[in-house]
Amino acid sequence: MSNGKRVGQAEGHVELRASIQGLTRHALSAACYDLSVFALVAVPRSAPEPLTYSIPRELEPFTVAGSRVRVPMRERQLTGIVVEVQAASDLDPGVIRPINEVLDPQPLVPAEELQLARFIADYYRCPLGNTLAAMLPVRLLRADSETVSLTPSGVGVDAAGLDATSAAILTALGEGGSTRLPALLAKVGSRDRRALDGLVRLGLVEVRRRRRDRPPPSEVTALRIADRPLEQLLEECRRAPRQRDALQWLSDAGRPALVAELRAVVGCSHATVRALMDRGAVVSFTQRAPRPPRWALRTAPERHALTDEQQASVAAIADAVSTGGYAPFLLEGVTGSGKTEVYLRSLEDVLERGGSGLVLVPEIGLTPAAAGAVERRFGARAAVVHSAQSDGERWREWRRAADGETRVVVGPRSALFTPLRDLRLIVVDEEHDSAYKQQESPRYHARDLALVLGKRLEIPVVLCSATPSVEAAALVRRGLATHLRLTRRVAGGSLPQVEVVDLRGEPPEPGEQGHTWLSRRLREAMTETLAAGDQIILLMQRRGWAPLLLCRDCGTRIQCPSCSVSLVVHRRSADLRCHYCGHRAPVPASCAGCGGTLLDAVGAGTEKVAELLALDYPDVPVAILDRDTVRRRDGLRHSLGAFAAGKVRVLVGTQMVAKGHHFPDVTLTGVISADALLGLPDFRAAERTFQLLTQVAGRSGRGSRPGRVIIQTYFPDHPAVRHATTHDVTSFLDDELLFRNAFGYPPATRMAVVRYESRDMKAASTAATQAARAATPLPPGVRLRGPAPAPIERIRGAWRWQLLVTAPSRDLLREVLERIEAAPPVRAVRMVVDVDPLSTL
Numbered sequence: 001m002s003n004g005k006r007v008g009q010a011e012g013h014v015e016l017r018a019s020i021q022g023l024t025r026h027a028l029s030a031a032c033y034d035l036s037v038f039a040l041v042a043v044p045r046s047a048p049e050p051l052t053y054s055i056p057r058e059l060e061p062f063t064v065a066g067s068r069v070r071v072p073m074r075e076r077q078l079t080g081i082v083v084e085v086q087a088a089s090d091l092d093p094g095v096i097r098p099i100n101e102v103l104d105p106q107p108l109v110p111a112e113e114l115q116l117a118r119f120i121a122d123y124y125r126c127p128l129g130n131t132l133a134a135m136l137p138v139r140l141l142r143a144d145s146e147t148v149s150l151t152p153s154g155v156g157v158d159a160a161g162l163d164a165t166s167a168a169i170l171t172a173l174g175e176g177g178s179t180r181l182p183a184l185l186a187k188v189g190s191r192d193r194r195a196l197d198g199l200v201r202l203g204l205v206e207v208r209r210r211r212r213d214r215p216p217p218s219e220v221t222a223l224r225i226a227d228r229p230l231e232q233l234l235e236e237c238r239r240a241p242r243q244r245d246a247l248q249w250l251s252d253a254g255r256p257a258l259v260a261e262l263r264a265v266v267g268c269s270h271a272t273v274r275a276l277m278d279r280g281a282v283v284s285f286t287q288r289a290p291r292p293p294r295w296a297l298r299t300a301p302e303r304h305a306l307t308d309e310q311q312a313s314v315a316a317i318a319d320a321v322s323t324g325g326y327a328p329f330l331l332e333g334v335t336g337s338g339k340t341e342v343y344l345r346s347l348e349d350v351l352e353r354g355g356s357g358l359v360l361v362p363e364i365g366l367t368p369a370a371a372g373a374v375e376r377r378f379g380a381r382a383a384v385v386h387s388a389q390s391d392g393e394r395w396r397e398w399r400r401a402a403d404g405e406t407r408v409v410v411g412p413r414s415a416l417f418t419p420l421r422d423l424r425l426i427v428v429d430e431e432h433d434s435a436y437k438q439q440e441s442p443r444y445h446a447r448d449l450a451l452v453l454g455k456r457l458e459i460p461v462v463l464c465s466a467t468p469s470v471e472a473a474a475l476v477r478r479g480l481a482t483h484l485r486l487t488r489r490v491a492g493g494s495l496p497q498v499e500v501v502d503l504r505g506e507p508p509e510p511g512e513q514g515h516t517w518l519s520r521r522l523r524e525a526m527t528e529t530l531a532a533g534d535q536i537i538l539l540m541q542r543r544g545w546a547p548l549l550l551c552r553d554c555g556t557r558i559q560c561p562s563c564s565v566s567l568v569v570h571r572r573s574a575d576l577r578c579h580y581c582g583h584r585a586p587v588p589a590s591c592a593g594c595g596g597t598l599l600d601a602v603g604a605g606t607e608k609v610a611e612l613l614a615l616d617y618p619d620v621p622v623a624i625l626d627r628d629t630v631r632r633r634d635g636l637r638h639s640l641g642a643f644a645a646g647k648v649r650v651l652v653g654t655q656m657v658a659k660g661h662h663f664p665d666v667t668l669t670g671v672i673s674a675d676a677l678l679g680l681p682d683f684r685a686a687e688r689t690f691q692l693l694t695q696v697a698g699r700s701g702r703g704s705r706p707g708r709v710i711i712q713t714y715f716p717d718h719p720a721v722r723h724a725t726t727h728d729v730t731s732f733l734d735d736e737l738l739f740r741n742a743f744g745y746p747p748a749t750r751m752a753v754v755r756y757e758s759r760d761m762k763a764a765s766t767a768a769t770q771a772a773r774a775a776t777p778l779p780p781g782v783r784l785r786g787p788a789p790a791p792i793e794r795i796r797g798a799w800r801w802q803l804l805v806t807a808p809s810r811d812l813l814r815e816v817l818e819r820i821e822a823a824p825p826v827r828a829v830r831m832v833v834d835v836d837p838l839s840t841l
């Protein structure tokens with residue numbers, strides 16, 4: 001990415017003057033400057049490519065690749081990361097400004113991480129500074145917060161002769177005292193701070209800055225009771241009941257406590273704690289922050305003997321670990337076949353050899369089982385990282401890994417960037433899961449990056465799944481990964497029996513426009529299951545009550561005002577909601593178009609299924625698991641907990657119910673409609689459907705009693721449905737790879753979506769059209785689809801136009817993307833480049 005040809009202060013005489021001032025400021029030490037050593041510094045959000053700075057001699061020993069530094073840019077000081085140190089620069093030494101400060105005694109980002117960052121920036125088309133900022137556990141590259149106010153000479157100054165923006169800034173500041181910079185710029189309607197910088201130079205305005213790049217403290221303040229008799233201490237503060245309470249609690253606890261803990265439990269203020277310290281009743285000291293209580297710590301599980309298949313897999317991985325070198329594996333095992341035990345044993349082996357291991361899981365909240373298993377097996381040597389942790393906790397876990405204290409890390413996609421020492425094995429659990437793809441820039445895929453990292457570190461990478469992604473399957477077929485298979489369930493027992501109900505033969509329910517939600521066969525099976533005292537999971541992919549509200553008179557669907565989608569009817573909250581932008585509206589009494597009052601809620605969501613169940617099985621407790629119920633505080637744990645405890649007999653939910661839950665009493669899973677995903681205009685529709693059906697089927701019959709699965713569909717002959725019925729992963733992947741090859745979709749090709757978003761439809765389409773022109777003539781084998789509106793043409797008020805590029809190789813794809821990125825920008829259009837997109841909607 002970097003060509004080393006840019007300078008921090010770039011264009012213009014203003015910047016040059018500033019740089020000369022900068023040099024004069026350092027006049028004293030200028031004599032000992034030797035401007036022969038330079039650093040390339042990546043600065044997030046301010047420059048797409050690293051900038052060149054000189055390294056003052058006294059900072060030379062500390063300015064190494066991976067350390068954070070403060071550097072000047074125009075009038076500001078910014079925090080960046082040194083990505084390279086160079087002996088020479090072909091830039092004019094007069095325009096190169098020096099680094100001001102080195103922030104970390106040790107480099108923050110180890111060399112391998114820097115290499116990985118460069119790869120991500122280049123491959124996923126994201127500036128290196130932004131990439132590094134996204135890889136750090138907390139925001140250590142944040143820009144200073146800036147507050148602007150008038151100086152005494154700026155008060156009441158005559159704005160005549162100033163440009164409009166400067167005058168507007170003075171007026172705004174005259175009204176409101178000091179203002180945060182972003183608010184001020186928004187108020188004067190400008191995104192450019194040049195006018196402001198000019199006013200600062202004229203001495204009319206001042207900017208106060210507050211640093212926000214400091215790491216959270218790695219030590220915390222704790223309190224213990226003073227070494228004197230408690231009665232005496234209590235007597236001393238008899239007039240201060242709060243202080244007495246605090247003392248009494250500390251004494252009862254019989255151990256030191258954190259200040260925050262004491263304040264929370266006793267409900268006292270900081271002043272109370274201060275007073276206790278002042279009178280010498282308690283003593284404060286700092287300590288390394290303790291790990292938060294473990295959430296899944298129970299007794300160590302008994303170790304079962306491995307099956308032959310598990311044994312063979314463990315041996316193959318151990319072999320690769322001891323030989324060293326890059327070795328990708330696909331560990332494919334039916335649900336319940338003990339994949340987790342295989343990688344736990346492999347990790348034990350790695351730890352015995354003195355190395356460390358990393359386990360990626362899709363989402364900690366939805367798949368607590370895997371994280372819990374790792375914690376139970378490795379105790380204090382393991383760390384769980386996740387997004388619900390506080391900044392301080394995340395930072396401390398990161399340090400523990402870097403210090404070599406933590407040997408196994410388990411976490412979601414960002415855990416890939418934990419700087420574990422001597423990493424020797426990476427495991428990607430549920431590698432097919434879409435949660436591994438980051439949906440904002442850098443739009444990386446953690447499974448693919450795990451392979452990249454494995455190759456760089458020359459270590460084995462194990463991808464695990466019951467329903468491998470087409471990408472992982474393609475690796476195996478091309479001989480690039482070793483296939484390990486677990487074909488039998490550990491607890492014995494067979495896979496659930498799958499039945500397909502062809503909805504075309506079902507009599508429609510009254511008032512449902514010819515649709516059946518619960519077929520006769522499904523009702524029958526549910527009645528039997530409930531009578532046997534077992535539990536049921538029902539998959540319904542839409543949340544809410546009904547996906548659209550239709551006017552019977554004119555046929556209008558009520559749409560979201562800012563998105564090109566229908567509003568969803570929610571009955572519990574009695575409103576209409578947009579699932580893309582969150583817009584809410586009351587359910588109207590009449591149609592806005594024709595005034596008709598016959599508004600029909602068409603289709604069904606989780607709420608309606610739960611309602612139908614309540615009609616048929618009034619005494620059976622039913623719960624819903626979807627984003628609406630999870631959003632409520634503790635919703636997820638509550639729903640899953642109630643179901644695990646048997647208080648809820650039927651769980652209705654979206655794909656959340658298909659994740660790796662283990663409920664031994666579930667002997668029936670029903671798929672209300674297999675068709676919801678199949679109809680989407682996306683090349684991964686079949687793959688997603690097959691994975692979802694197989695995963696949800698795997699929830700049934702995990703205990704001692706056999707399970708069954710009923711899939712309702714209008715397309716019983718679709719390969720995704722047919723192969724899911726027979727649990728035939730191999731045949732499905734064969735069919736799907738044939739389809740992808742025939743139509744030139746990944747993994748047969750490399751793909752990127754380039755999207756242009758704007759509130760102005762014309763601007764979005766112009767930008768896409770110009771970009772398409774810039775891409776031509778296309779290199780051989782490259783295909784460009786579009787420019788065309790995205791399948792969902794408008795989201796949050798922004799019109800979306802896109803180009804879909806497929807290329808036979810990574811290099812050709814990059815070549816075309818570079819041409820597209822170089823197309824002239826169009827005002828008020830945001831360009832989004834998504835390499836290896838999971839969805840093209």
Ligand SMILES: [Zn+2]
Pocket residue numbers: 551552553554555556591592593594595596
């Ligand atoms: Zn109407």
Ligand SMILES: [Zn+2]
Pocket residue numbers: 560561562563578579580581582583796
């Ligand atoms: Zn919307």
